[in-house]
Amino acid sequence: MPDPVSDRSARRHHAVFASAAKQSSGANVRRTRAALGRTSSPSVCRLTGRTDDGGRPARSLLGGPRGRKQSGSAGRPSAVLSTNGRAGAARAYDPVPEDLASLAKGLAMVASVQPSATSRAGTSPATPFPTPFPTPPAPSPAPSPAARFVGADVSKAWVDLADTTGRSLRTANTPEALAAAFAGPWAPAACAALAYEPTGGYERPLLAAAQSLGLPIRRLHPNRARAFARATGRLAKTDRIDAAVLAGLAAFTADEAAVPPPSPAQRALAELMARLTQLKDQRHAERCRAERAESPAVRASIAACLAVIEAQIAAMTQALDAAIAADADLARKAALLRSCKGVGPRACQAVLAWLPEIGTLNRRTVAALVGVAPITRHSGSALRAAAIAGGRKPLRDVLFMAALTASRHNPTFTAVYDRLRADGKPHKLALIAVLRKLVTVLNAMIRAGKPFKPA
Structure with a gap:
């Protein structure tokens, strides 16, 4: 026969559960179901219990299906919070009256997030729900109306x-x-x-x-x-x-710092660098055509074009060097950049032409500008590996070769590369880390106005 003590405990728990459920009105329950139904996950929160007379599972507070039989003593209510929509997925526990009352109160508060029809009409505003998430930062102050x-x-x-x-x-x-x-x-x-x-x-x-x-x-x-x-x-x-x-x-974006426009010398340097890059691309294309050409006339034409392109590349390189030497500020920056072992003439020209902001930004901003800052991509249970993205690709391509040279011949960057490889990191990942450190070091050198010093 049933245990009288257990029956009395079950009746007391069931009475508290029924009282708490009665306090949350039918409108709140319907709004709770609607709120949970609009979530992107099919997960639900079911509260199941047992009566003390027939062992049948009680209806859930949200009006969902009857819960599956839970492990534990029969005749005692149990609450299950399921994260995957299946009853019993989480560990069952025996609630106390305070737990049931708190849960019913929480469900009523969730329901208050969705305003009722009367509150939408403006007669009864909904009660604010104290969210556990951090409050978003306040928007930036708007500019003056005259601006x-x-x-x-x-x-x-x-x-x-x-x-x-x-x-x-x-x-x-x-x-x-x-x-x-x-x-x-x-x-x-x-x-x-x-x-x-x-x-x-x-x-x-x-x-x-x-x-x-x-x-x-x-x-x-x-x-x-x-x-x-x-x-x-x-x-x-x-x-x-x-x-x-x-x-x-x-x-x-009025609160973002405005980047000053480039000087005439800076624009002329960038134009020369762009032309030099175009000529080198044309040289590469002509060399690829020469490998497949069979006609003697075609091969002669390609050879003539390559000779002209080589001469133009030499002329543009000299023009770049002259433009840097003619400007005192560019010449000073070039001397500082060349003091770092691994940064050659080509990398120095690329930094001065394509990264005029160097020396005026912090290390995170300059790394993102070059495109060597890892971008985190985490969403829910998906933990994807961070990868670089964006930035100025032509500059990054040139500095990648500079980082490769520095990782082999500059002790400061060799130590970084060797440490990452010893930790099991791939070769490319270690090189990108060296490239980021190289960019931040060069930025610090220009900002401080001091040449490179080995660590």
């Missing part, structure tokens, strides 16, 4: 301007026309920033006009601008819309 941001979408023949007040204008893509456009309502006095995207050199008249007028300039990455347009629901793409998107993105 406006201007976006410029640059084309070959014209430039579309738009600001955050809704105005737009199209003008010719010449320094004179652009300078005349920033007059009257477009006066630069009330312009907080002029945002643009790089368009392969067609933005130079805009930069010249902006610098002559003293306009603050913000260079935005096209990928960020397109992502911002999609995030704001602007799927259409026209020159006028793109200009408005750039203005909105400039206002959205």
Whole structure:
């Protein structure tokens, strides 16, 4: 026959459970079911119990199916919190009245997150739910109402301007026309920033006009601008819309530090470096064609082209060296960079031309700019290995060879490479780590104005 003590305990537990369930109204239960039903996981939270008269499982508080028979003494209620939607997946435990009351109270609080129909109508606001997650940081303060941001979408023949007040204008893509456009309502006095995207050199008249007028300039990455347009629901793409998107993105990123525009010497150096890279790509392409050519006339033509390209490569290299020597600041930086064993003339030219920000950024920012910062990709139970992404690939390709040389001939970087290899890291991973350390060391050298010193 049943144990009287056990029966009394079961009846007492069941009474507390029924009382707690009654306190959470039917509307709360329905809202709780709706809230849990909208989650991305099929996991549910079931509360099952046993009656003391027939051993049948009681209905769950959420109205779900009857729970499976739990291990343990019959006639005693048990609560199971399941993370995979199956009853009994977690370890069962015997609740006490305080546990059941707290659980019912928590479910009612979860239900209060989804406002009822009356609260949506404005008659009864829903009770705020104390979330265990950290509060997101407060947004950056908005700029003053008088400040406006201007976006410029640059084309070959014209430039579309738009600001955050809704105005737009199209003008010719010449320094004179652009300078005349920033007059009257477009006066630069009330312009907080002029945002643009790089368009392969067609933005130079805009930069010249902006610098002559003293306009603050913000260079935005096209990928960020397109992502911002999609995030704001602007799927259409026209020159006028793109200009408005750039203005909105400039206002959205107003708290980010603006990068100063490059100097004329810096722009000339970058152009020479780009031309040198093009010539080397053409040389590689002609050499590949020469391997497959069978006709004597074709082979002679390729040989003639290679001779011209080699001469142009030598001329561009000399022009790069002359441009660096002619500028005092570039010459000083070049001397500091060459003091690090592993950084040759080619790597020095690439850093000065493609990384003008070196020496003005912290180690994390400069590593991300080059593209050697590991990007973490963790979501739920998926723990993927971090990998590098983004950055300036042409510069990274040149510095990779510099890091390879430094890992073999510079004791400071050889120690880093050997330590990682001893820990079982792959060869490429160790080289990327050496490359990141090389970038941070060069950045620190330029910032401090001191040559390389072995660790």
